[in-house]
Structure formats: structure tokens, C-alpha cells
Amino acid sequence: MKLPVYLDNNATTKVDPRALDAMIPFFTEDFGNAASRNHPFGWKAEEAVDYAREQIATLIGANEKEIIFTSGATESNNLALKGVFEMYAEKGKHIITAVTEHKAILDTCKHLEKQGAEITYLHPAENGLLTVAQVEEAIRPDTILVTIMFGNNEIGVLQPIREIAAACKKQGVLFHSDATQAVGKIPVDVIADNIDLMSFTAHKMYGPKGIGALYVRRKNPRVKVTAQMDGGGHERGMRSGTLNVPGIVGFGKAAELARLEMQSDTERIIKMRDRLENALLTVEESYLNGSKEHRLPHTTNISFKYVEGEGLMMAIKDIAVSSGSACTSASLEPSYVLKSLGLDDELAHSSLRFGLSRYTTDEEIDFTIKCVTDAVNRLRDMSPLWEMFKEGIDLKSVQWTEH
Amino acid sequence: MAYSEKVIDHYSNPRNVGTLDKSSANVGTGLVGAPECGDVMRLQIQVNPETGVIEDARFKTFGCGSAIASSSLATEWLKGKSVDQALTIDNMDIVEELALPPVKIHCSVLAEDAIRAAINDYRVKQGLEPIAEEKSHH
Numbered sequence: 001m002k003l004p005v006y007l008d009n010n011a012t013t014k015v016d017p018r019a020l021d022a023m024i025p026f027f028t029e030d031f032g033n034a035a036s037r038n039h040p041f042g043w044k045a046e047e048a049v050d051y052a053r054e055q056i057a058t059l060i061g062a063n064e065k066e067i068i069f070t071s072g073a074t075e076s077n078n079l080a081l082k083g084v085f086e087m088y089a090e091k092g093k094h095i096i097t098a099v100t101e102h103k104a105i106l107d108t109c110k111h112l113e114k115q116g117a118e119i120t121y122l123h124p125a126e127n128g129l130l131t132v133a134q135v136e137e138a139i140r141p142d143t144i145l146v147t148i149m150f151g152n153n154e155i156g157v158l159q160p161i162r163e164i165a166a167a168c169k170k171q172g173v174l175f176h177s178d179a180t181q182a183v184g185k186i187p188v189d190v191i192a193d194n195i196d197l198m199s200f201t202a203h204k205m206y207g208p209k210g211i212g213a214l215y216v217r218r219k220n221p222r223v224k225v226t227a228q229m230d231g232g233g234h235e236r237g238m239r240s241g242t243l244n245v246p247g248i249v250g251f252g253k254a255a256e257l258a259r260l261e262m263q264s265d266t267e268r269i270i271k272m273r274d275r276l277e278n279a280l281l282t283v284e285e286s287y288l289n290g291s292k293e294h295r296l297p298h299t300t301n302i303s304f305k306y307v308e309g310e311g312l313m314m315a316i317k318d319i320a321v322s323s324g325s326a327c328t329s330a331s332l333e334p335s336y337v338l339k340s341l342g343l344d345d346e347l348a349h350s351s352l353r354f355g356l357s358r359y360t361t362d363e364e365i366d367f368t369i370k371c372v373t374d375a376v377n378r379l380r381d382m383s384p385l386w387e388m389f390k391e392g393i394d395l396k397s398v399q400w401t402e403h
Numbered sequence: 404m405a406y407s408e409k410v411i412d413h414y415s416n417p418r419n420v421g422t423l424d425k426s427s428a429n430v431g432t433g434l435v436g437a438p439e440c441g442d443v444m445r446l447q448i449q450v451n452p453e454t455g456v457i458e459d460a461r462f463k464t465f466g467c468g469s470a471i472a473s474s475s476l477a478t479e480w481l482k483g484k485s486v487d488q489a490l491t492i493d494n495m496d497i498v499e500e501l502a503l504p505p506v507k508i509h510c511s512v513l514a515e516d517a518i519r520a521a522i523n524d525y526r527v528k529q530g531l532e533p534i535a536e537e538k539s540h541h
Contacts, residue, residue: 311466
């Protein structure tokens, strides 16, 4: 077993060697520009792109013409929201989203607010779930778009996308989903799920970084987005820029593998995830964050009370995971997703997100269970809060000195 | 973030973790920080009433590696010092010793606050005035 154990697969995944193998010829041999119509270099590149487009479309039940390649899900989200806002400006300026969305959605919404958009931010329940009724109640005559993520990147909670999207369809409102964490991990079908626009990316599903896609529906209704970059008019005029051919080929192969191996991968991964989760939840004062039932198969997010997140991360340096603290900068900001579920700051700080992959092994899970359990126990032995808790002191009643 | 070797050493082998009898007249307890800020330090000193020398010092800290290291180091420095000498421990001495980066300076400030809080608790128990809050942190 190689250390550190990688359990941060919601951040990014290892490229599947089969996807990498497919990519390599397109760097050095078949390096043509897919837009070059005059020679075999261009033809070969275009052929490879077409094939990948089909592989990707098949994974999500779309037509290949509905796949717009981008640099990744952040760009796809930007293009979807800004592009719809501009294209449908005459219809209205109201957009509905949720507070637990990824920053690529929330910050884009903030940007649009400055341009005159009105945004409704829905608040999920404590288990992270939104209801169809919440969305229905928020829809107004001038609502042009509802954007709700498929699976949450921090807690893995899956929203009732099919039902929410159906409600939007009934009201004639476009529905976009940031499906970055879901595509390739669980079955996603844009037709059955009533999705009009959908963002996803290769590097979360064992493909390369730097390549993503926006699904844009062509029928019932025909959806268009205003391009956000000017240039050669690639991708049906919606996203200019020379296509990243090797990336697209790798994305296509990764999509095909995800489609063929999803079921067997999920069966294995979910067993390991549940074993990890059940073991860690036997640790005293540990809590699962988000719905247990409606969740991505490879994700679990657990808080360990009375242990500080950064100290915990340091104690488990042999495991690569993410914590609920964004302590990358000077400010120690607890996760806004966890806070929106009603967790107080300390529980949000002391949370760990585990993301498994098709490469995760039972041995790694055993190691992780032991490592995390030992670390929590060790840190609690030197935590004044744990001692106070054990003495029955209500920490909320203590006068803390803010600093 | 890369931690210095000294931080890692204190974090991995913390000195003087533990609890002294906070009801004892010779024990001063300082509890500083707040759970929602991600740092709580409890520092305790046991003073010899005859000599005024700190005979024992213990800590428990809820916080990051730098906070744990700062309090662990503080207990090491406190032992054997008189209460007056202890008051001269400056947070920047801790920063220097542990090579704390700028974003972790607050950990050293917290340790200094904890020392002062423990000394004041001891002073009050002894019927003395608490030291005034002259806060000129760096």
C-alpha cells in the first residue's frame, strides 16, 4: 500500500491509464486542429472529437450535437448561467439556486446580480435536501432559470433532480444542473431527468483535467446560450477556441469506461464507503453530515466533535482528504455548505470528507479507519473541550474569550 | 502548509499534557480562545507558595498543530520560572522558536494570553490584584 492513501476523489481523480493511452497519439502524431478542414491532420482530429462527443453523449443520454466542450465544469457553469441570462433577458431576470451550490454557481450568481439579475437562494433542510415544493414556490413569471446541483461536492447529497426539473418544465422554466460530482458515478439521463443544461467535467471521472462539457438541449425546448468568449465560433457558436483534442479523447474514453463499469465500480465502492462510515461513526461523538440515504456512492462526510479540523488533518497526514475548514488562507472559514445545514462552526471545522474511487482498496480503508480513530482519540486526550464535555459542562454556557 | 520541524515535534510529542487541580490555591488556570474560532487553550501553573516558582505546568489545547505546539512550548518555558519571570514571555519569542508563519501568529498570542490568564487566576486566589490587561501584541 502506497502512502498517503488518496481519499479526495471529490476534488479530482487519477486518470485511468486506458484514457491516457487513448490520448497520447493526439499529442505527437495526430496533433491536428479539429477545425482544419483542408488536410488529413485536421480530419483525424475531428474524427476523434466526433467519436468522443458520442461517447460522452451516450453516458448522459444526450445527442452528440448537444455536447459543448469547455475547459471544465467552472466554465460550463459560467457559460450556462451567464449565457442563459443574456439569451433570455427579454423573458425575465430571475434565477433560482441553492445556498449549498458550488462557488462556480454562487459567484456567477453574484456577478449576475450586479448585472441586474434577481437571485433566489433556497435553503436545504438539515439533511442537505431541497424539496420540489420549495422550487415551485420560488418560481415567478419572470423566472428564466433554475440551477440546482445534482450531487453536492462536500457532503455528496443527491437532490431530487428529476422531480425538480419536471416541475420547472411544467412551468416553462429552464433547468440547469451542475452535475460535476454525479456524472460517471451514478446514472444520469438528461431526457428522463428533464435537464435542459448540465455541467460536468472529465477529471472527476478518471479523465484528464482541463476538459469539461456543457450539455445544451436541442429539442423540447431548443435551448441556446450566448457565447461568453468571442472567436472562431466553435461548438455551434457557443464556445469559441481550438478544441483540446487529446483532452476530449481522454474525456470520451473515461465516459465510455464509466458507462461500462459504473455498476461494478459502484457495488465495490459503496461497500467500502459504508464500511468506513460505519466504523468511524462508532467513534464517540461523531456525526454523519447530510442525508444518509440520498447520497453519492463514493462520498461520506463526518464530523468529530471536540477535535479541531486542522489539527486533525495534521494527525492524519498519511491520508489525503479534505476538511470542512477552508484554512488555506489567513482566515479559518468553516465550510458554508456544512454551516447551511445548521452545523455550528466547531462541528463544521472538525469534519472530514472522504471520497473513494475505483482504485480504492480494502487495505486502504482498514488503514484509514485505524488512522482516523487513533488521531481523534489522541487529540481528544489533549482537548480541553473533550475534558469539559466528559465532566458534563455545557460548552454553550462557557464565557469564551474571542480573539 | 508546511510546518516547521519544531512544530511537528511538539505536536507529535506534546510536553506536559494534562490537568492540575484547579480548585487548589496554588494552581492558576487560564482558559482562552473560543471553539468557533478553532482554538481553545487551557494552561495551568502550579506555584510553590514559599518561593513563587512555577513547579509544574500543564496544558490541553483544542486547535491546529501550531496552537498545540505553542502551548506545549509555553509549559516547557514556564516550569522553573518565577511568576514574575513568566510574565515576560512574549508571543514573538514563541513565533521565533517555532518558526510560525504569519497566519499562525495568533496561536502564539493565544499562548501568551493563556499564560497571563493562568497567572491572574493564581494571583486572585492569593488575594492579589490581577495584572492589568496591557495588550501590545505584535
